[in-house]
Amino acid sequence: MQNNLFFHIPFYTHDNSAFPKPVNGNYNYWVSLINYFLEKTDTIEIHCWDEEVDTIEEIKALPLSTFKMIKEENITIFKGNKTSNLSNYLLNHYTNNIEEFKWFTVNLDLGMVPMFHSGHWGTEFFVPNVTEKEIAVIKSVTPSETRFHQY
Secondary structure, three states, X not given: OOEEEEEEOOEEOOOOOOOOEEOOOOOHHHHHHHHHHHOOXXXXXXXXXXXXXXXXXXXXXXXXOOOEEEEEOOEEEEEEEOOXXXXXXXXXXXXXXXXXXXXXXXXXXXXXXXXXXXXXXXXXXXXXXXXXXXXXXHHHHOOOOOEEEEO
């Protein structure tokens, strides 16, 4: 039987910021999660708020010929086929120069089927049709304080 899984990494914010950072201070779980789910996908979508100019410019400068940029109200969306360059970018360049997560949302799809969703700068996740094996992998790489909701 397959289920849906939502999980939330505990976070904190600085006094004058709404930006969430993991309570344990690092994003070590990101590499394991994204590496695992990249293997199951062929399409990547990244959402950035328009004021995140440095990150948007960085993505635009990547050699990604199949990546389309879509402008919506207050948000810039990049979507395209998974490539080794883009996979490398997601795995190795996920924080900025002040160690904050770069992307508000990362979606990984297989064709038109959602496989993995990361939201709220890498602190909220959703995996549809998750298997028991995937749940075990997720729980093995996320902080012990992570909250899980399976339905």
